[in-house]
Amino acid sequence: MRKDSRLSRVLHILVHLQAIERPVTSEQMAEMISTNPVVVRRTMALLRKANYVTSTKGHHGGWKLAKPLADITLLDIHHALGDGSIFTIGLSDEHTQCVIEQAVNEALNDVMNEAEALMLKRFGQITLDKLGADKISSYLKEH
Amino acid sequence: MRKDSRLSRVLHILVHLQAIERPVTSEQMAEMISTNPVVVRRTMALLRKANYVTSTKGHHGGWKLAKPLADITLLDIHHALGDGSIFTIGLSDEHTQCVIEQAVNEALNDVMNEAEALMLKRFGQITLDKLGADKISSYLKEH
DNA sequence: TTATCATGAAACTTTTCAAGTTACATGTAT
DNA sequence: ATACATGTAACTTGAAAAGTTTCATGATAA
Numbered sequence: 181m182r183k184d185s186r187l188s189r190v191l192h193i194l195v196h197l198q199a200i201e202r203p204v205t206s207e208q209m210a211e212m213i214s215t216n217p218v219v220v221r222r223t224m225a226l227l228r229k230a231n232y233v234t235s236t237k238g239h240h241g242g243w244k245l246a247k248p249l250a251d252i253t254l255l256d257i258h259h260a261l262g263d264g265s266i267f268t269i270g271l272s273d274e275h276t277q278c279v280i281e282q283a284v285n286e287a288l289n290d291v292m293n294e295a296e297a298l299m300l301k302r303f304g305q306i307t308l309d310k311l312g313a314d315k316i317s318s319y320l321k322e323h
Numbered sequence: 324m325r326k327d328s329r330l331s332r333v334l335h336i337l338v339h340l341q342a343i344e345r346p347v348t349s350e351q352m353a354e355m356i357s358t359n360p361v362v363v364r365r366t367m368a369l370l371r372k373a374n375y376v377t378s379t380k381g382h383h384g385g386w387k388l389a390k391p392l393a394d395i396t397l398l399d400i401h402h403a404l405g406d407g408s409i410f411t412i413g414l415s416d417e418h419t420q421c422v423i424e425q426a427v428n429e430a431l432n433d434v435m436n437e438a439e440a441l442m443l444k445r446f447g448q449i450t451l452d453k454l455g456a457d458k459i460s461s462y463l464k465e466h
Numbered sequence: 467t468t469a470t471c472a473t474g475a476a477a478c479t480t481t482t483c484a485a486g487t488t489a490c491a492t493g494t495a496t
Numbered sequence: 497a498t499a500c501a502t503g504t505a506a507c508t509t510g511a512a513a514a515g516t517t518t519c520a521t522g523a524t525a526a
Contacts, residue, residue: 182482182483182484182485183484184483184484184485185484185485186484186485215485215486216485216486216487218486218487218488219484219485219486219487222485236493236494237492237493237494237495238493238494238495238496239494239495239496240494240495241493241494241495
């Protein structure tokens with residue numbers, strides 16, 4: 181099953197964005213995550229729609245943060261990418277009238293909902309400026 | 324991304340298995356979950372390997388539980404199906420030497436590990452005989 | 467022993483969606 | 497005008513479960 185690495189990749193980009201401060205092009209971001217500019221624009225467009233970044237065309241154009249990383253949580257970005265299911269586990273739905281299927285799915289659903297709630301809660305507690313702030317600040321001093 | 328519905332489907336089958344008590348063929352199980360016998364055998368073979376079911380060939384052959392449902396947890400079955408990742412969220416690994424990527428992935432990994440641990444803990448607390456026992460027992464009385 | 471039933475398993479095709487790609491239109495600064 | 501950068505549509509690719517086809521193997525029944 182193919183993984184959705186958009187969250188990881190776009191967070192990587194956003195932290196770089198703040199470090200650089202100038203507008204960054206899709207081309208440059210594509211290099212950061214080893215892909216091509218169209219893939220970057222597709223994902224960044226979702227963040228723009230949610231007002232976390234802005235984009236400008238033409239010379240010296242590119243992408244900028246619309247607000248400080250301290251004002252954005254992992255949950256915000258997760259939501260901006262669309263609230264797809266986070267689990268690879270799916271429920272069967274061939275016999276929705278079967279009480280056994282209902283019972284099985286209810287049990288699985290309860291557990292998955294609890295795990296997802298915990299995960300989203302943690303995401304909501306982490307602002308992007310906290311992402312390895314220690315490591316990164318010491319790294320940036322050297323460059 | 325295609326969901327993995329093997330857990331849901333095989334639990335459905337196991338509860339039916341105990342209710343029926345006689346050996347059940349792959350053909351019959353396939354009808355229970357609206358698929359074909361080969362798909363069933365493929366998944367059931369994993370459970371046999373872990374000694375939760377047995378299979379016999381020939382006339383009156385089929386599949387039987389190797390132990391009571393009360394002795395099997397959701398976690399047992401989850402493990403038997405192979406410990407694949409339960410999350411659709413993947414981590415980028417294009418620049419493992421980049422401190423920003425490291426920091427992002429570490430944060431995501433911490434949260435996912437915590438959520439997975441909770442999920443597996445809950446799975447370990449649920450034995451298969453508890454799957455909707457109330458609903459199912461009242462249903463079986465009527466049939 | 468022969469026919470039938472059932473599993474075992476190899477070798478495919480299909481499905482799904484993020485990811486990747488190609489191509490071109492639109493807008494902006496020099 | 498020209499070069500640069502985004503915007504977007506329309507496609508192809510990749511990976512893993514699911515589905516399918518086919519045949520071998522073993523066990524029961526007649």
